[in-house]
Amino acid sequence: MDFQLTDEQRALKDGTRELLAGRFGRDRLRAAVEDPAPDRALWRELGAAGFFALRLPEADGGVGLGLPEAVLVLEEAGRALLPGPLVACQLLAGVVDGVAAGERIVGLCDGAREPALWEHPGGCDELIFVEGEGGRRGGSTGGPAGGAGEGAQGRTGGAYRSAPDQVSCAPFASVDPLTPLARVLDLPHAEPVAVDMPRLRREAALLTAAQQLGSAVRTVEMAAGYAREREQFGAPIGSFQAVKQLCAQMLVRAEMARSAVYAAAVTERALDITGAKLLADEAAVRNARDCLQVHGGMGFTWEADVHLHLKRAWWHAERWETAGEAEELLAAGLIA
Amino acid sequence: MDLGCTPEEEDFRARLRRWLGEVLPHLPAPPAATDWPGRRAYDTAWQRMLYDAGYAGLHWPRDAGGQGATPAQHLIFLEETERAGAPYVGANFVGLLHAGPTLAAEGTAGQRARWLPPILRGEEIWCQGFSEPDAGSDLAALRTRAVRDGDAYVISGSKIWTSHAEVADWCELLVRTDPDAPRHRGISWLAMPMDAPGVTVRPLRTLAGSAEFAEVFLDEVRVPVANRVGAENDGWRVTMVTLSFERGTAFVGEVVACRRVLGALARAARANGRWDDAVLRRRLGRLSAEFTALWWLTQWNVSEAMRGPGRGGQRGGGVPGTGGSVFKLRYSHARQELYDTAAEVLGAGALDVEHAWVADRLSSLSYTIAAGTSQIQQNIVAERILGLPKGR
Numbered sequence: 001m002d003f004q005l006t007d008e009q010r011a012l013k014d015g016t017r018e019l020l021a022g023r024f025g026r027d028r029l030r031a032a033v034e035d036p037a038p039d040r041a042l043w044r045e046l047g048a049a050g051f052f053a054l055r056l057p058e059a060d061g062g063v064g065l066g067l068p069e070a071v072l073v074l075e076e077a078g079r080a081l082l083p084g085p086l087v088a089c090q091l092l093a094g095v096v097d098g099v100a101a102g103e104r105i106v107g108l109c110d111g112a113r114e115p116a117l118w119e120h121p122g123g124c125d126e127l128i129f130v131e132g133e134g135g136r137r138g139g140s141t142g143g144p145a146g147g148a149g150e151g152a153q154g155r156t157g158g159a160y161r162s163a164p165d166q167v168s169c170a171p172f173a174s175v176d177p178l179t180p181l182a183r184v185l186d187l188p189h190a191e192p193v194a195v196d197m198p199r200l201r202r203e204a205a206l207l208t209a210a211q212q213l214g215s216a217v218r219t220v221e222m223a224a225g226y227a228r229e230r231e232q233f234g235a236p237i238g239s240f241q242a243v244k245q246l247c248a249q250m251l252v253r254a255e256m257a258r259s260a261v262y263a264a265a266v267t268e269r270a271l272d273i274t275g276a277k278l279l280a281d282e283a284a285v286r287n288a289r290d291c292l293q294v295h296g297g298m299g300f301t302w303e304a305d306v307h308l309h310l311k312r313a314w315w316h317a318e319r320w321e322t323a324g325e326a327e328e329l330l331a332a333g334l335i336a
Numbered sequence: 337m338d339l340g341c342t343p344e345e346e347d348f349r350a351r352l353r354r355w356l357g358e359v360l361p362h363l364p365a366p367p368a369a370t371d372w373p374g375r376r377a378y379d380t381a382w383q384r385m386l387y388d389a390g391y392a393g394l395h396w397p398r399d400a401g402g403q404g405a406t407p408a409q410h411l412i413f414l415e416e417t418e419r420a421g422a423p424y425v426g427a428n429f430v431g432l433l434h435a436g437p438t439l440a441a442e443g444t445a446g447q448r449a450r451w452l453p454p455i456l457r458g459e460e461i462w463c464q465g466f467s468e469p470d471a472g473s474d475l476a477a478l479r480t481r482a483v484r485d486g487d488a489y490v491i492s493g494s495k496i497w498t499s500h501a502e503v504a505d506w507c508e509l510l511v512r513t514d515p516d517a518p519r520h521r522g523i524s525w526l527a528m529p530m531d532a533p534g535v536t537v538r539p540l541r542t543l544a545g546s547a548e549f550a551e552v553f554l555d556e557v558r559v560p561v562a563n564r565v566g567a568e569n570d571g572w573r574v575t576m577v578t579l580s581f582e583r584g585t586a587f588v589g590e591v592v593a594c595r596r597v598l599g600a601l602a603r604a605a606r607a608n609g610r611w612d613d614a615v616l617r618r619r620l621g622r623l624s625a626e627f628t629a630l631w632w633l634t635q636w637n638v639s640e641a642m643r644g645p646g647r648g649g650q651r652g653g654g655v656p657g658t659g660g661s662v663f664k665l666r667y668s669h670a671r672q673e674l675y676d677t678a679a680e681v682l683g684a685g686a687l688d689v690e691h692a693w694v695a696d697r698l699s700s701l702s703y704t705i706a707a708g709t710s711q712i713q714q715n716i717v718a719e720r721i722l723g724l725p726k727g728r
Contacts, residue, residue, distance in 0.1 A: 001345065001408045002338045003632070003639040009337065068337050224722040239727025241715065247722050248665070248714035255662050259632035260625065266339050275625030327621035328614075334602035334624055 038084035047102020078211025121182035131157035212284035257283035284313035379426035383458025400440035431462035463504035482511035501550035523571035544698035668703035
């Protein structure tokens, strides 16, 4: 047992952080708030660095690493608030041509959610739509997604690929300025994709949790950094216990999430991933809120980056497994 | 990142499991929680069995009489003994988890030879004389004075919250040896015999109804200078060694126990219909994630300790880092939430003080206070890990 990063894992994580710091620093982040479309040049650079092909076998031109490594790079992406369908491209790198190299960008839409939301609809070359297990949503035979009673037809869920112009969408005003969204109304089910659906969902949840972890760790650093420097009443606010305790609670949440996310990446057990998503969602959302509180009035402004973390965390918390679903699954696991 | 066990570790686990299977069915029933003489006899008999089977002081270094096991093996030991329902470390707690490791790390050869073997064999019980009425979590405010008189210190003052004091043979005592020095300096760590003239023990009754800790009054107690561990006035540093052990590994077995209780709670809720309450169900689900994560966090901290420098700088020394404070902060609250949830499952049954879950609910109230309150732990985390400035 050695539940710590290996030297290679640490190098991968540090390398990803450096790459993102160099190519997606604060100026680039703020520019992306105005234009959140994925940066194609950066995407190709990430592809060349093996970001998307991380888990493909070396024989297929991949890096041949595993889920823990994918978690580490997505943690860094979450930390940097890198916009774009990162989880989709990570999971579909071996399925859709050009994704592994960063040449093409693919989106992933969870049809089990109502509404079925597609992230970066304007930035994707293709969409993979994953139906809910209960049946077919957004289907051309079923009317608009989310119609009453739909989804209870007992059909096994499938995955379908569509070109963007084949997808019928309604506008959706995303709370996260870095993540444009569209509501999927209808799409052809002409081209099924052979993917292991339960596995895809599990891994999507875990990789989303990894981004939440990165964000939670980053907001602790932002809060502590601000608390060390900002002076009030003639002293750094970080010397006041009330502020200290907020920051300490943030760190505890982040470390709990880290343990859960990393362990789930190793065990790959469904319930471990469910627990990891629950704790990482909570860490990202609550840490962003506490970070905002530590920043005081500054934290409430558009100029501070805190709200970007909070809004992204809200979006990620709604994806793949919500808190309520996770808690029910974990409870059921106690008596299984 | 590796959560698997090596073949050696699996072999260790299998042997331990076999031994537990052989001895546990023949153990007598444990005494009542409030019967301290009975508990001393029971706990020390169990320690003797561990000693004879080669499991005493598992994580202690070999040159201190321990087994020199890796922290990973220690974790397996705690996991397996808890899973098998073996007795808890009990009255041996301070000796095995605080005083022993401190003596092993900081004691002279003679001190180690005198005190360590009786701890390992379950012959001598230790208690902890750190806290005082005006120095609880603010340990550096302690005032008990020790004045040098020839080859002895003459000690006057009082200690409080001293667990097991009634049945202890020795006390790891913090005293102020230089009243003029800054408060963190001028403190020394002494081994005090509890039967020395001038020592008076007055049991304190806890809110759980038991008398598991006491006030200790010291009236011109003479303790040989030779009983001082570490240099004179260097007791604060020695104490930090003790506390890092306490916060690092002392609660490991309990996490396993809490996961077991959680499963029992879910089954009880199913049996009595409370399971139909979605709020309760969701609370149980959340606690499941929390205790699982706490178990991984323990593995993380232990792995970190195994990599870090240990006693004398060698790798794998297993001195826990500040991760222990992070663990204790969340664990102490999660434990209270667990037993509050148990009360919800029990309904009016939660008013029955003899129910094991109710007794545990009461004792869990001490977890956010003992070994440094949550507020103090948060200050430690904020200052030492996040680098926030000291203040008030």
